[in-house]
Amino acid sequence: MTDRTLIERARRAGLSVRWRDTAGRVQQVPGENLSRLLNVVESMSGRATGTGLPAMIVAISGRPTPLPLPEGMQSSPFRITLENGERLEGSLRQIRGKPALPALTVHGYHQLEIGPHATRLAVAPASCPTINTITGTENARIWGVGAQTYGLRMPGDGGIGHFGAVATLARLAGARGADALAISPAHAMFAARPGQYSPYSPSTRLFLNALLADPHAVFDTATVQAAMQKGGRAYVDALKNLETTPLIDWAAASGYRYQLLRRLYEDRVASQPPAELAAFRAAGGTALERHAIFETLHAHFATYGARGGDWRRWPVAMRQPASPEVARFAAEFAHDVGFHVFVQWLAARSLAQACHTARASGMRVGIIADMAVGIDPTGSECWARQEEFLTGASIGAPPDALSPLGQDWGLTTFSPAGLRATGYRAFIETLRAGFAHGGGLRIDHVMGLERLWVIPQGGSSAEGAYLSFPLSDLLPLVALEAERARAVVIGEDLGTVTASFRKAAQQRGVMGMNVLFFERTSHGAFRPPVAWSPGSAAFTTTHDLPTVAGWWQGVDIDWRAQLNQFAPGTTADTQRTERENDRTALWSALSAARGTAGGKRVAEKPPATVAGARQVVDDAIGFVAATPCPLGIIALEDLLGLAEQPNLPGTTTGHPNWRRRYAGMTATLLSGADARRRVNRLRAERGHA
Known part of the structure; x- marks a missing residue:
């Protein structure tokens, strides 16, 4: 195969043969790497078979839609059957010599017929709902809290936070004027793999993490207590011990949680499922059934050792969800399959109640869910929908100064060709799952709607290449699903982002993220609040960054020194020297902003101690709140002045990622004095005093 042939194949598949690194240098993807990736990416055709049309055409409301019609169809009449049953007929227009549908304004998923051929037509709004639209207020500036669901504490929770705690926090925050509560991803994990608990490494994004289900969403306290007591004194004591620890013991706590859920199922549900559960199961259809079957299969094969945890190593017949062998297994273990349907129902009901509580408390946005960038290739979604995912590749990031070997996140993503061939089915269903209950959705690594760094299975991160995605279709679909859910959208756009993507996202109403530590000029000064983007949501920090108190005290540097995790050419000493300069720059910006707001300017920079950090946290929250960003999200860690962050990127051991629990x-x-003071500062700066 000639280089020219390989490059042409890569171009058609959406693989970039060159990429620009963080130093601005152009890098060439070796031919061998391209060949390996092409074997994965070319596994499906990107067009529907048997018609002259793609499986879905995406249109923007109020604009003519060019059509990729083959010869002989360009002068055909069209017929559209709208979702509401109404019919439209007409003739195609010619725009710049190409056939196009006239402008349509009825949003939704319709049926388009041209001649003898038919396809789905999605007509999307020009933009996602905005904060102004949701609140009914011009130039709205609202605020919310960001929290890690698993870290919240409730009496009797057995060591893992759940949606009942989310409801409690939403009620308290709403009563104090918050309009939103952003929570960590709640995607389904693996019941038989408790050691995998990062919320960003799910089995599927279509369903929920059963460990976050609140039994009280369905059962009364007496019933739950009876189920606990049935485990005996040792079980009850173990639960109490797990509840008091500062870090989650996922292996132990998840095992005890599933024991409780299994008792509730056996004693109260299995023999006579309630009508609501039956309706939930019917509505979930094939997708829910296959997830429940996968969980049962996964638990079965996991007993065979490490190989059993990966469906790609199961017996051939069991790798195919529609095989007769899988059907026989599901029938034989119907009781266990029913249990996994039950826990999904319980989780969905728990989250729905939390979202209702948020709205009832006065929140105008409500719960903002979080959508991970990818899924585990050994999980239920890849098993159930193999043709729609790149199961032979993983995603990550190319080599850079911080990660000289690149990053492999151990996740996979949609197949662009598979998406087109199925009319974006998997993408739309993932969005709907994210919007199912809440008033907003944060899309992790939103740049993935345009391109992702993909790595061939078994290869190193450096052997990857950028794969393009149909952004011009995906972004309008985000807007359409957001409108149907009446929800806002935040795109995590930190890091390297193309100018074309920023423009497209802004046009579609996807808010970016302005984070305090990154809002700096080329000279290192922190941008004043007035310079922050009115098209983004404002944050003090994120789950992957230090808390404000931790950053001020250098706790993150201490962790990296302990784990020997520094970029080449840097040491703990150089990092601490740089941080001291950064502290001076931040304090200068905070002091100036305090003076501009009419507050007392404090000339002396606080020390890098617990006591010194308290004033910095107060001012940082006021600083972020003073920005023109329509939504300000303050991490609960910052409202409480905590020094430790939820996750330290680049680590899998050594740092307790995704295990920290809030102290109270x-x-x-x-209710504490510090939290009350900071909430009052938020209210004042956001105009809610």
């Missing part, structure tokens, strides 16, 4: 019960978290 959820019902009292916002």
Whole structure:
């Protein structure tokens, strides 16, 4: 095969043969790497078979839509059957010599017929709902809290936070004027793999993490207590011990949680499922059934050792969800399959109640869910929908100064060709799952709608290449689903982002993220609040960054020194020297902003101590709140002045990622003097005093 042939194949598949690194140098993808990736990416045709049309055409409301019609169809009449059953007929227009549908304004998923051929037509709004639209207020400036669901504490939770705690926090925050509560991803994990608990490494994004289900969403306290007591004194004592620890013991706590859920199922549900559960199961259809079957299969094969945890190593017949062998297994283990349907129902009901509580408390946006960038290739979604995912590749990031070997996240993503061939089915269903209950959705690594760094299975991160995605279709679909859910959208756009993507996202109403530590000029100065983007949401920090108190005290540097995790050419000493300069720059910006707001300017920079950080946290929250960003999200860690961050990127051991619990019960978290003072500062700066 000639280089020219390989490059042409890569171009058609959407693989970039060159990329620009963080130093601005153009890098060439070796031919061998391209060949390996092409074997994965070319596995499907990107067009529907048997018609002259793609499986879905995406249109923007109010604009003519060019059509990729073959010869002989360009002068055909069209017929559209709208979702509401109404019919439209007409003739195609010619725009710049190409056939096009006239402008349509009825949003939704319709049926388009041209001659003897038919396809789905999605007509999307020009933009996602905005904060102004949701609140009914011009130039709205609202605020919310960001929290890690698993870290919240409730009496009797057995060591893992759940959606009942989310409801409690939403009620308290809403009563104090918050309009939103952003939570960590709640995607389904693996019941038989408790050691995998990062919320960004799910089995599927279509369903929920059963460990976050609140039994009280369905059962009364007496019933739940009876189920606990049935485990005996040792079980009850173990639960109490797990509840008091500062870090989650996922292996132990998840095992005890599933024991409780299994008892509730056996004693109260299995023999006579309630009508609501039956309706939930019917509505979930094939997708829910296959997830429940996968969980049962996964638990079965996991007993065979490490190989059993990966469906790609199961017996051939069991790798195919529609095989007769899988059907026989599901029938034989119907009781266990039913249990996994039950826990999904319980989780969905728990989250729905939390979202209702948020709205009832006065929140105008409500719960903002979080959508991970990819899924585990050994999980239920890849098993159930193999033709729609790149199961032979993983995603990550190319080599850069911080990660000289690149990053492999151990996740996979949609197949662009598979998406087109199925009319974006998997993408739309993932969006709907994210929007199912809440008033907003944060899309992790939103740049993935345009391109992702893909790595061939078994290869190193450096052997990857950028794969393009149909952004011009995906972004309008985000807007359409957001409109149907009446929800806002935040795109995590930190890091390297193309100018074309920023423009497209802004046009579609996807808010970016302005984070305090990154809002700096080329000279290192922190941008004043007035210079922050009115098209983005404002944050003090994120789950992957230090808290404000931790950053001020250099706790993150201490962790990296302990784990020997520094970029080449840097040491703990150079990092601490740089941080001291950064502290001076931040304090200068905070002091100036305080003076501009009419507050007392404090000339002396606080020390890098716990006491010194308290004033910095107060001012940082006021600083972020003073920005023109329509939504300000303050991490609960910052409202409480905590020094430790939820996750330290680049580590899998050594740092307790995704294990930290908030110190107090959820019902009292916002009652302390520091939290009350900071909430009052938020209210004042956001115009809610």
